[in-house]
Amino acid sequence: MTLSIFYQFFLLGCTSFGGPAAHLGFFKKHFVDNLGWLSNERYAAMISLSQILPGPGSSQVGFAIGLQRAGILGGIAAFLGFTLPSFLIMLLLAMTASQLESSLLGVISGLKLFAVVIVADAVLTMAKSFCKTIPLKLVAFVSTMVLLLLPTLYAQLLVLAAAASVACVYRFSPIPAHSTNTTNNRVNLPVLSVFSLLFIITFFGLPNELFAQFYQAGALVFGGGHVVLPLLQNTVPELDQDSFLTAYAAAQAVPGPMFSIATYLGASIASEHIWLFALIATVAIFLPGLLLMWAFHNNWQSLSTLPRFASVTCALNAAVVGLLAAALYSPIWQSAVFSITHMVIVTGGFVVFKYLKPPIWMMLLLFSIVGVLL
Template sequence: MFAIFKIFFGLGWVSFGGPAAHIGYFRNTFVEKLGWLRDEEYAQIVALSQFLPGPGSSQVGFAVGYQRAGLGGGIMAFLGFTLPSVILMLLLAVLSSQLTESSYFQNVVHGLKLLAVLVVADAAWGMYRNFCKSPLTVTLCIGTAIALLLFQSVASQVLVLVIAAAVGVRYLAHGNVTKDKPASATRSFSWLPLASFFVLLLTLPLVGTYSSSVQLFSDFYQAGSLVFGGGHVVLPLLQNIVGDQLTQDAFLTGYAAAQAVPGPMFTFATYIGYELMPSAPLLGAIIATLGVFVPGFLLLVGVLKNWQQLAAIPAVSGALVGVNAAVVGLLLSALYQPVFTSAVITPLDLCWVLLGALLMKQFKLPIVWMVICFAAAGFMAPSVANLI
């Protein structure tokens, strides 16, 4: 268990760049380096996280830990990956805008965004080679990327995945399993987490009026239950929750900080919870953080075992082939927007990315050293730009 926590804790300190980059870091660590999962198994987890509400990359990390050591492994993975971000958000909440407004801090963050370009590109290329081997899967990949680049919405994302699954069922299914698989899948279904999800969703608003702590948990639980598409989508929901309780400047400072620190963007809730309970800020931060993460994990635990069993059914396996190809397209679209467009602004930025690609692919520089190099590059960028 501690080994799982240790690995995810290390990743939590260096995983900059948002959900798409996190998926790349996870694949590099657990598929390529440690061999905990095959690419097919990992892609299934990524695809499942796209269908469920909640923090997508954190659900992927939780599922990896769950696969490795059951529920305890999933919890250790979540704690390890999320704790660094929570610590940093608490520090930023205490320091307020003094640090986030620093030009040096912003330059370092920019350098780490350039590293995210490399990580996402490497993940997209690796998954493309594994899941886009036929003309149809290549078409699904490119079609998905085009659709999501032109129509950037959660509805578009869900729609293209559904279409890819339908195409896979019709044209990519393989009859390689016995007919009794559906029954075993039904028996493995985890009803308790699913029931808990809906009970909490329905009852928390009713009992929240009796306690400010319960109300805070309820508000963030509702937000975590309704968010499809990652951390950026949670912004308007949290803004509605906060209302006039937090100034616009403070809210946007927390949002900027959430994008600057490594780990899941959902730890934005940590900052808001700290601000919303001035009488007990640390308790408020913990309540809000748990509230926004718990619903996605309950859903994941409820369907994960069943999902793996269903993957052995021919029609479902065909759907997964189609969805896997579409997930590659999803990563390609994310590589451009928001990863590339928010990071590569000048020719010098692209030069750093190209040098980083050389270090990563040819010299096999470990990710920790890549983080140090790109943080230094961002810090020195203004001086280098003045010399050119």
């Protein structure tokens, strides 16, 4: 089971360009629609939980999928599979300091266009599932507008908090009941204690300062990879501005989670044992978010069966649709579509993907070829 989970996530880790929103689209298409590992409702609950926890959202959702599928070993297998490709690529880039070839840049350009298609499909299908009533459609619409006008971390948190607050007063139509595991529905206190203890002692000195710096960044950042850059600049003073910008550009260009920027930065700090420094930085920045997801995973699932909490879940799911819709425009559309030709390609690709339903590998190959030709 764990090998199968690792293999499925490794494939996605090799091909998932476009950032967290695109990754969530890939996950939904692969694990919900194609493999049927979990329901739309359960998947949306995982996204909702990842949105209110610090850490890398798509990696946390992937970890939760593996966790539900095969326990903690499944969660670890999912994380390793999804992260390993970007870790190896970023380590290689840091060690060689080489520039990407023009042909590879073309492939990446094409895959970014495919990311637009994937996220658009995810927004549409999730809107159909979670915005069936007028109040929920209004929540999604307002969330989208707010985040388009105020594309900041604080606006995102405000939208989620507002949606949950309204749901406590106004009872939204609950999501249809789905099976939950109620045998262990409490917060995993030992795991939460490990997270808290590690976080506290990072401020009082650890044998490894590198681990402390990146653990603090992973524990404090909300909003994913785009937000982690300024936080890392404050917590890792050893690196200059050029190193950070180079690492950020590399993280944008490779598949997988943007938190793999830690791999590049860890390797850049090292004077020797480069791979070890890269590994420590990578584990440290991901660990807080994964521990929190593990701690609250079962609790969130069981709470969703309570009437008032089900109402909150409905509102949060609708708000998540708004978050994805806003992310579809910025940064995904803005970072991929620069001409009328790109718009035509995205539109045609969406029609093909939506109605002909070809396998993802075929679409990846098609968009890669298109990117090289362009």
